[in-house]
Amino acid sequence: MSEISLGSWLTYGGGVERERAEACVAKAFEVGINFIDTANVYSRGRAEEFLGEVLADRPRDSYVLATKLFWPMPDGGSGLSRDQVFTQIDASLRRLRTDFVDLYQCHRYDWDTPLEETMEALTEVVRQGKARYIGFSEWPAEKIREAQEMAGVERFVSSQPQYSMIWRGPERDVIPYSRDHGISQIVWSPLGQGILTGKYKPGEPLPEGSRATSESMGHFMQAARDQRLLERVQELAGVAAELGITPAQLALAWVLREPNVASAIIGASRPEQVEDNAGASGVELSDEVLRRIDEILDDSVAWEGPAS
Ligand SMILES: NC(=O)c1ccc[n+]([C@@H]2O[C@H](COP(=O)([O-])OP(=O)(O)OC[C@H]3O[C@@H](n4cnc5c(N)ncnc54)[C@H](OP(=O)(O)O)[C@@H]3O)[C@@H](O)[C@H]2O)c1
Numbered sequence: 001m002s003e004i005s006l007g008s009w010l011t012y013g014g015g016v017e018r019e020r021a022e023a024c025v026a027k028a029f030e031v032g033i034n035f036i037d038t039a040n041v042y043s044r045g046r047a048e049e050f051l052g053e054v055l056a057d058r059p060r061d062s063y064v065l066a067t068k069l070f071w072p073m074p075d076g077g078s079g080l081s082r083d084q085v086f087t088q089i090d091a092s093l094r095r096l097r098t099d100f101v102d103l104y105q106c107h108r109y110d111w112d113t114p115l116e117e118t119m120e121a122l123t124e125v126v127r128q129g130k131a132r133y134i135g136f137s138e139w140p141a142e143k144i145r146e147a148q149e150m151a152g153v154e155r156f157v158s159s160q161p162q163y164s165m166i167w168r169g170p171e172r173d174v175i176p177y178s179r180d181h182g183i184s185q186i187v188w189s190p191l192g193q194g195i196l197t198g199k200y201k202p203g204e205p206l207p208e209g210s211r212a213t214s215e216s217m218g219h220f221m222q223a224a225r226d227q228r229l230l231e232r233v234q235e236l237a238g239v240a241a242e243l244g245i246t247p248a249q250l251a252l253a254w255v256l257r258e259p260n261v262a263s264a265i266i267g268a269s270r271p272e273q274v275e276d277n278a279g280a281s282g283v284e285l286s287d288e289v290l291r292r293i294d295e296i297l298d299d300s301v302a303w304e305g306p307a308s
Pocket residue numbers: 006007008009010011037038107137138160187188189190191192193194195197199209210211212248265266267268269270272273274276277
């Protein structure tokens with residue numbers, strides 16, 4: 001499984017036009033990315049449908065496919081009840097045009113369903129061969145522990161938290177627990193939705209065609225207006241230049257320096273971005289560089305825990 005993976009939140013089947021979306025997936029395969037992340041809820045099923053179409057001609061063993069359930073779907077279903085787990089996995093497999101996903105993830109914790117019910121249903125999905133492994137995203141630490149200690153059910157192998165140079169909450173509890181309990185992180189928004197690429201410049205208008213200016217994709221981009229953060233990111237760009245790498249590669253190498261991170265899930269609206277980001281694989285950062293990054297970012301780093 002590649003340490004840079006391709007995600008499909010907001011972009012494919014959504015805000016990125018079809019031709020460019022197809023070019024991004026093709027570029028991903030070309031540069032060695034074989035891990036693709038999606039969710040039933042992304043673009044209300046259309047991200048999975050898009051992936052089902054573009055992956056249909058590729059051998060099923062040439063990629064690792066992950067999807068998720070939890071958030072409300074157009075059919076009215078949501079959460080992690082037994083009924084929902086069975087309904088949503090079948091709907092995802094239909095859209096993805098495959099008999100199984102490699103990883104089935106609980107997109108959030110469901111406080112309205114007993115954990116045992118969820119774990120038993122997920123276990124059946126694995127035993128039926130519809131998912132190879134199971135994971136979670138942004139679960140509270142005590143529920144992760146409870147799940148891993150439950151007898152007779154499948155164990156989670158992956159955690160999908162937000163993690164980046166500027167969002168380090170998982171270092172507090174999820175990563176330390178995961179290290180000792182067979183769980184790896186596959187992390188989302190490792191580029192801070194593009195902010196860590198350095199393309200949002202302090203004191204300048206938001207760049208045309210970027211996520212922050214997009215009506216359909218720009219809802220969570222407040223940080224693109226944080227002038228102090230943008231100044232600090234420009235300093236990071238200087239560090240990247242000294243190392244002969246791009247700012248995106250610096251940001252991705254930073255998350256991958258953590259041994260518990262198995263993969264950084266990037267988004268991309270253009271094939272050139274896929275290529276740039278894939279170039280982070282194998283980049284090692286020295287302790288001195290890591291120290292400079294911390295000094296530069298200072299109090300622009302957020303330490304919140306999981307969102308649930
Ligand atoms: N589990 C969860 O709750 C959760 C939540 C969010 C995301 N995710 C997963 O994580 C994936 C990645 O999230 P994300 O899209 O926010 O990640 P990201 O990699 O931090 O941001 C991706 C965006 O940044 C811009 N970009 C990427 N590479 C660039 C480059 N080299 N140069 C310039 N701009 C670049 C592109 O936007 P523009 O070109 O449009 O500016 C791209 O769509 C999602 O697709 C999804 O699979 C999971």
